Amino acid sequence: MDGAIARARSERGELVLLRRGDAVELRVNGVFVMDTAHTGTERELAAATLRAVEGTDLRVLVGGLGLGFTLQEVLADPRVREAHVVEIEPDLLDWHRAGLVPQTAGVLRDDRVRCHVGDVAEVITAQPAGSVDVLLLDVDNGPGYLVLDANAAIYRAGFLARCAEKLSDGGTLAIWSADTSPELRAALEEVFGGCEERAIPVRLGRRETTYHLFLAVR
Template identity: 55%
Template sequence: MEYVEIARAESERGELVLRERRDENAPTVLELRANGVFVMDTLETSTEQALASAALALVDRPRAVVVGGLGLGFTMHEVLADHRVEKCAVVEIEPRLVDWMRDGTVPHGPALLADERVTVVVADIAVALAEAPPSSYDLVLLDVDNGPGYLVHRTNAALYREPFLRAARSVLRPGGALAVWSADQAPELRDTLAEVFGDAEAQSHDVVLQDREEAFWLYVARVPSDA
């Protein structure tokens, strides 16, 4: 196995690295790491796909969707595969990651971002939602970490607390939903969501990673249709 660095960037949040895993007996895999921690790659995308498909199933008419976290674009790709989606705003805090997707450093990036329904917002998701008009979206998907127990950056802890979750609720239309992906059970998150929305649920989703069956969790809260 050979690792080849493709791109590197530094920001106030630390180091972002894009590298390839090369094996003469297997296809090349693109891998994203933040501060030395594995974030995602192009080999195992089932969790991103499961997040999007399960979240889209929560809403009858997900016309306008916010995806918190661009990553390598697979959550966004699954959202765009739903013909009901008319607008998809992707909020990404790392501008260089957006550049890599746009300029082809991530080979599949330009084609994904060329979809006319996509708007990329380079910002902190907390700031972006605070500035969004009330009741402007049908679905908010939060995919910046693998849940509150697996933070990419320590400051992301605020995204699982009441002030941010109230901001997320405010941008949702009646019948809209917030979905948060987690690699493990997060009962405190469920309790906080229930406090903000009036109710919340934890859904277990089975995915296969490197031939292993794993259980991931989707934390869901909805705005009543008559709100």
């Protein structure tokens, strides 16, 4: 049966978790954010970045939680010592804890996870310099398709420079985007001196599209 599993209101609007067949879907203000049927690129955001990072005792920061697939992939790497997850919608954390997203059940119970409720920009700004090895950002659809206008600054050079300052030497920032973005690429190149863009083909039902990961190393 299809229908709403949970609903909440915050200052940003309405958050809804829906059942669609076997899948669970997240919507904000009626806009599709993601579902549990197509999660390859959310998982690859973590997997590709962790493959590129050396060392052990890794400190990872994930923003935001969404349906939990990026975090689940982070936790699958035994080298991860701490996984900080930042989510702006407190109700979403409660829904995970209540088991409403069975596909990623238990991610918040892992001992390595530290939850932060708030804006990822503020939480990152509050971190000590050099304290993060892997920074994974998937808070919106990308700079060209924002669900929340306030997230525009996350894709600009000023905030990306703050991310660079919080990364350890050799630490990596990776950003998920629904589309390519020459502006984001240019901002990352300006701040980090380089950027790798990976275009990943995705099939959404009958539609084929490409999602993008942007990786930059400090």
